[in-house]
Amino acid sequence: MFSKEVAELLQKLNRDENKDDLKIISIQTNDMLNSKIPAGPLENKWKNYKSTCKLVNPANKRKIEVIVVGTGLAGASAAAALGELGYKVKAFCFQDSPRRAHSIAAQGGINAAKNYQNDGDSIYRLFYDTIKGGDYRAREGNVHRLAEVSGNIIDQCVAQGVPFAREYGGLLSNRSFGGTQVQRTFYAAGQTGQQLLIGAYQALERQVALGNVDMYSRHEMLELVMIDGKTRGIICRNLVTGELERHFGHAVLLCTGGYGNVFYLSTNAMGSNVTANWKAHKKGALFANPCFTQIHPTCIPVSGDHQSKLTLMSESLRNDGRIWVPKKQGDNRKPNEIPEEERDYYLERRYPAFGNLVPRDVASRAAKERCDAGYGVGTSKQAVYLDYADAIKRYGKIEANKQGLANVDEETIIKLGKEVVKEKYGNLFDMYEKITGENPYEVPMRIYPAVHYTMGGLWVDYELMTTVPGLYALGECNFSDHGANRLGASALMQGLADGYFVIPYTIGNYLADEIHVKPIPTDHPAFADAESKVRDRIHMLMNIKGTQTVESFHKRLGKIMWDKCGMARNAEGLKQAIKEIQQLKQEFWSDVRIPGEINEMNPELDKANRVADFIELGELMCIDALNREESCGGHFREEHQTEEGEALRHDDKFMYVAAWEMKGDHEWQLHKEDLNYEVVKPSQRSYK
Amino acid sequence: MEHKNINVKLKVWRQRNSNDKGSFETYDANNISTEMSFLEMFDVLNEELIRDGKDPIAFDHDCREGICGMCSMYINGRPHGPWHANTTCQLHMRAFNDGDTIVVEPWRAKAFPVIKDLMVDRTAFDRIIQAGGYVSVNTGNAVDGNSIPIEKDKADASFAAAMCIGCGACVAACKNSSAMLFTSAKVAHLALLPQGDPERKSRVVNMIAQMDKEGFGACTNTGACEAVCPKEISISNIARLNMEYTSACLTSDK
Numbered sequence: 001m002f003s004k005e006v007a008e009l010l011q012k013l014n015r016d017e018n019k020d021d022l023k024i025i026s027i028q029t030n031d032m033l034n035s036k037i038p039a040g041p042l043e044n045k046w047k048n049y050k051s052t053c054k055l056v057n058p059a060n061k062r063k064i065e066v067i068v069v070g071t072g073l074a075g076a077s078a079a080a081a082l083g084e085l086g087y088k089v090k091a092f093c094f095q096d097s098p099r100r101a102h103s104i105a106a107q108g109g110i111n112a113a114k115n116y117q118n119d120g121d122s123i124y125r126l127f128y129d130t131i132k133g134g135d136y137r138a139r140e141g142n143v144h145r146l147a148e149v150s151g152n153i154i155d156q157c158v159a160q161g162v163p164f165a166r167e168y169g170g171l172l173s174n175r176s177f178g179g180t181q182v183q184r185t186f187y188a189a190g191q192t193g194q195q196l197l198i199g200a201y202q203a204l205e206r207q208v209a210l211g212n213v214d215m216y217s218r219h220e221m222l223e224l225v226m227i228d229g230k231t232r233g234i235i236c237r238n239l240v241t242g243e244l245e246r247h248f249g250h251a252v253l254l255c256t257g258g259y260g261n262v263f264y265l266s267t268n269a270m271g272s273n274v275t276a277n278w279k280a281h282k283k284g285a286l287f288a289n290p291c292f293t294q295i296h297p298t299c300i301p302v303s304g305d306h307q308s309k310l311t312l313m314s315e316s317l318r319n320d321g322r323i324w325v326p327k328k329q330g331d332n333r334k335p336n337e338i339p340e341e342e343r344d345y346y347l348e349r350r351y352p353a354f355g356n357l358v359p360r361d362v363a364s365r366a367a368k369e370r371c372d373a374g375y376g377v378g379t380s381k382q383a384v385y386l387d388y389a390d391a392i393k394r395y396g397k398i399e400a401n402k403q404g405l406a407n408v409d410e411e412t413i414i415k416l417g418k419e420v421v422k423e424k425y426g427n428l429f430d431m432y433e434k435i436t437g438e439n440p441y442e443v444p445m446r447i448y449p450a451v452h453y454t455m456g457g458l459w460v461d462y463e464l465m466t467t468v469p470g471l472y473a474l475g476e477c478n479f480s481d482h483g484a485n486r487l488g489a490s491a492l493m494q495g496l497a498d499g500y501f502v503i504p505y506t507i508g509n510y511l512a513d514e515i516h517v518k519p520i521p522t523d524h525p526a527f528a529d530a531e532s533k534v535r536d537r538i539h540m541l542m543n544i545k546g547t548q549t550v551e552s553f554h555k556r557l558g559k560i561m562w563d564k565c566g567m568a569r570n571a572e573g574l575k576q577a578i579k580e581i582q583q584l585k586q587e588f589w590s591d592v593r594i595p596g597e598i599n600e601m602n603p604e605l606d607k608a609n610r611v612a613d614f615i616e617l618g619e620l621m622c623i624d625a626l627n628r629e630e631s632c633g634g635h636f637r638e639e640h641q642t643e644e645g646e647a648l649r650h651d652d653k654f655m656y657v658a659a660w661e662m663k664g665d666h667e668w669q670l671h672k673e674d675l676n677y678e679v680v681k682p683s684q685r686s687y688k
Numbered sequence: 689m690e691h692k693n694i695n696v697k698l699k700v701w702r703q704r705n706s707n708d709k710g711s712f713e714t715y716d717a718n719n720i721s722t723e724m725s726f727l728e729m730f731d732v733l734n735e736e737l738i739r740d741g742k743d744p745i746a747f748d749h750d751c752r753e754g755i756c757g758m759c760s761m762y763i764n765g766r767p768h769g770p771w772h773a774n775t776t777c778q779l780h781m782r783a784f785n786d787g788d789t790i791v792v793e794p795w796r797a798k799a800f801p802v803i804k805d806l807m808v809d810r811t812a813f814d815r816i817i818q819a820g821g822y823v824s825v826n827t828g829n830a831v832d833g834n835s836i837p838i839e840k841d842k843a844d845a846s847f848a849a850a851m852c853i854g855c856g857a858c859v860a861a862c863k864n865s866s867a868m869l870f871t872s873a874k875v876a877h878l879a880l881l882p883q884g885d886p887e888r889k890s891r892v893v894n895m896i897a898q899m900d901k902e903g904f905g906a907c908t909n910t911g912a913c914e915a916v917c918p919k920e921i922s923i924s925n926i927a928r929l930n931m932e933y934t935s936a937c938l939t940s941d942k
Binding site for chain 2: 077080081084095096097098099100101102104105114116152154155156157158159160161163164165166167168169170171172188189191194195198201202203205206208209215217240269270271303304306307308309311312379431434435436437500501504547549551552593595596600601603604
C-alpha cells in the first residue's frame with residue numbers, strides 16, 4: 001500500500017518548519033473497519049437484510065427514545081418515520097422552524113428508477129450511473145440499495161401531496177439531468193427541494209401533533225453523551241435563552257447536512273455547519289473522505305469583500321448558453337463591444353465533443369484556469385461569460401418558422417427568441433437580475449464556480465451507524481453513496497432514502513438489544529461531565545475578549561481553503577494550507593472577540609462555536625487531500641492528470657475510503673476501507 | 689452593472705429580549721456598495737459594532753436566496769422592503785439612494801412575539817400546520833405514484849399555493865395581523881389534490897381554530913398580504929379557504 005511517503009512528508013514538514021508549535025501528524029493503516037455489507041448477490045442484499053434484521057415489538061418501541069439532530073430531508077423524514085413506528089422521538093434544529101433546513105434550496109429534481117418514460121431505465125442503470133458518476137469511490141452495496149428504494153420515495157411523496165410537475169394526461173413528468181441517458185428526474189418547477197422538504201416537514205408536524213415527536217427548534221447540539229461506550233444523548237444550547245440542556249436517547253441520529261461552509265463562501269445556507277458532526281468525530285466517529293467536495297460551475301460570482309454567500313444558477317443553463325472569455329488578457333471592454341473573433345469559447349475549443357456540456361468538475365476547473373491566466377471578466381475578474389445571444393437567435397428562427405413568418409428581420413427574430421428563452425429559463429434570469437442588477441436577455445451573464453456539496457462525511461456502515469455504537473449519520477452528513485462526485489438530482493434521493501426507507505429497518509437491528517435499558521436520568525455523571533465540558537468551552541471563548549471578529553476568521557479560513565484545497569490542489573499548497581490553518585487556529589483562540597453574554601440570544605457566540613470547528617475540519621480536509629495522491633471526481637490533484645489535463649485516478653493505490661480517527665490536537669490516524677467492485681468494472685472518463 | 693458606494697442612515701428597532709420595551713436606534717452605514725444585499729449591509733454594520741465594543745443587531749436569516757423564509761425585516765413600512773415579490777435577503781442596496789434614511793423593524797403581530805431586535809417567534813405557524821396541514825399517510829403504504837392521475841391545471845394551482853415559504857410577511861403587512869393567506873395556502877395546496885380529500889373538512893376547520901387560538905386577527909379583504917408576498921401567493925386562496933370552511937361547517941356530520 002502507499003502512505004509511507006506521505007507520512008514521512010508530513011512529519012518532515014512538521015520537523016523542519018514548525019518545531020515549536022505543532023505536534024506530529026500520524027498516518028497509519030489498518031483494516032478494522034467493518035462495513036457490514038450483507039453477503040449474497042448485489043440485488044438480494046437489501047431484500048435479505050430486511051427479512052433477517054432484528055425487530056422491536058410495538059410495546060417496546062414506546063419505551064425507546066431516539067434523538068434526531070437536523071430536520072432537512074434526512075432528519076425530517078427519519079423523525080417522521082420513526083414517530084410513525086411508535087418510537088419516542090426528539091428532533092432538534094437550529095433554525096426557528098424545521099421547515100427552513102437547507103434541503104429547501106435544492107432546485108433541480110430527484111432521481112428515481114421508475115422507467116415511466118419507457119426509455120430503458122432500471123434499478124441497475126441508476127445504480128451504475130451513480131457509481132460511475134462517483135468516479136468509482138462509492139460502495140456498491142449502499143448505492144444499489146439507494147437505487148432500489150428510489151421508486152418508493154416518489155410514491156411516498158406523491159401520497160403526501162407533494163405537487164410534482166405533471167403532463168396533461170395527469171401523470172408525473174420527468175426531465176433529463178446531469179448527463180444521464182434516460183429521463184428519470186422528477187421535479188416541481190425549480191423548487192423540488194422545497195416541495196419535498198415541506199412534505200417531510202408536514203409528516204413530521206403530524207407526528208408532533210400526535211405526541212410521538214417533541215420538536216426543539218432554535219437548539220444546537222454541542223456535545224454527544226456516551227455511557228459505557230454507547231451513545232446515550234446530547235447536550236444542546238437553547239439559542240434563545242443560552243441555557244444548556246441535557247437530552248437522553250437510546251440512539252442519536254445526526255442528519256446535519258454538509259460542511260461546505262468551511263470555504264466561507266458556498267451555496268450553503270449561512271447557518272449550515274459541521275459542529276454536531278465534529279463533536280461526534282471527537283468522540284470517536286471516523287470522518288471519511290473529507291476532501292471530496294463538489295464545486296458547481298454555474299454560480300453568480302463574488303461581487304466584493306462584503307459577499308456573504310453564493311447563489312447557484314441551475315446547471316440546465318449550460319444546455320443553451322455558450323461560455324466564453326475575451327482572447328485578450330485584462331480586456332476591459334463591455335461584452336457586447338467584443339467582436340466574435342476576439343472571443344475564446346474555451347470549453348468548445350478544449351472539449352469539442354462535449355463542448356459546454358462537460359461534467360461539473362471539468363467545467364469548473366476550466367473557468368478557474370482562464371481566470372487565473374488573466375482572462376477573467378467583471379469587476380473582480382473572477383468570472384466568465386455565459387452568453388444566450390446565439391440561443392436567442394436560434395430559438396427566434398425556429399419560432400419564426402413555426403409561425404410561418406417569411407423574410408423576418410433580425411429584430412423580430414430576437415424578440416421571438418427572447419420569449420422562448422423566458423419560458424424555459426425565466427425564473428433563473430429573474431433571479432440573476434435581482435442579484436446583479438443586469439438584464440441577462442441583453443448582456444451575457446457572469447458566472448463562476450462555487451462550493452456546493454460535500455461528498456465526504458461521517459463514516460457509516462451499511463446500517464448507517466458510525467463507528468460509535470448507537471450513533472447514526474444520515475443524508476449529506478454521511479459519506480456513503482456519492483463517492484468522489486455526486487450526480488445532479490441525487491442528493492434529495494439519498495436524504496429521503498436514508499430517512500424514510502433505510503433507518504426504520506436498520507435502527508431496529510440495534511435497538512432490539514436496547515429494550516432492557518431504561519431511560520437514563522440526565523443527572524447521570526456522564527451528562528454532567530459533557531455539559532461542563534461545553535460550559536467550559538463557551539466560557540473560554542467568551543473570555544478571550546480579543547480584537548478580531550468571528551466573521552473575519554471565517555473569511556480567512558475560507559480563503560485558505562478555496563485557494564489551496566479548492567478546485568485544484570497540489571502537495572505544496574496543501575502543506576502550506578495546513579500550516580496556515582494551524583496558525584489561524586492559534587490566533588482564533590487567542591484573539592477572537594465575541595460580544596454579548598452567554599445566557600441570552602447571542603448569534604456571534606453560535607457562530608464562534610461553529611467557526612472553531614470549521615478550522616479544525618479544514619486542517620483534516622487538507623491532510624486528506626494531501627494523502628490522496630490521485631485525482632478523482634471533485635478532488636483534483638494537479639500532479640495527477642492525464643496529458644490532456646483530465647483527472648487521473650490511481651485505482652491500484654487509492655481504491656479505498658479514507659476514514660480518519662482523531663487522536664489529538666492536529667493528529668489523526670487513517671483507517672482504510674477497501675472498495676471491492678464485484679459488479680461494475682471501473683474505467684477512466686473522457687470528454688474530448 | 690455600474691455600481692457606486694452610498695451612505696445611508698438606519699433607524700433600527702433594538703430590543704434586548706421579549707420582556708424589554710425596546711426602542712429605535714440610529715446608525716450610519718457609510719461606504720455601502722450598491723452591489724451589496726440588504727443583509728450584507730447589516731453584516732458590515734455589525735462588524736463595525738463588534739469592533740466598537742457594541743452589541744450587534746440580531747436578525748433572522750439563513751439561505752440568503754429567497755427560499756427558506758427565515759429573513760423577516762419590516763423595511764420602510766413594508767415587509768421585505770420596496771421590491772415586488774422579493775425577500776429581505778434578495779433586496780439589494782441599489783434600491784436605495786445616497787443619503788436615504790431606512791427604518792427597519794421586526795414583524796409586528798401579537799402572535800409573533802419579538803425574541804431579540806429584529807427576530808420574532810413564528811412557531812405559531814408550525815402549530816397551525818400541526819392542526820391539520822398534512823395528509824395522514826404513514827411511510828411505506830403509498831401506492832404507485834402514477835396510479836393517482838391529477839389534472840395538470842389542478843396540480844399547477846396546488847403547486848402555486850404550496851410555494852409559500854412561511855415567512856410571515858402576510859401577517860406583518862395585515863392591519864389585523866391575520867394569518868389567512870398562510871393558512872389558506874396550505875388548505876388550498878391540499879384541497880386541490882385527491883390525496884388531501886379524505887381529511888378535507890377536518891383540516892380546514894382545525895387549522896382555522898388553531899389560527900384563532902394563536903391570536904391572529906380576522907381577514908377583512910384588504911389584500912395587503914398578497915401585495916407583499918415574496919412568492920406571490922394569490923388572495924384567491926383565501927376565497928377557497930372560505931369556501932372550504934363554509935362547506936365543511938354546513939356539511940359536517942359532527
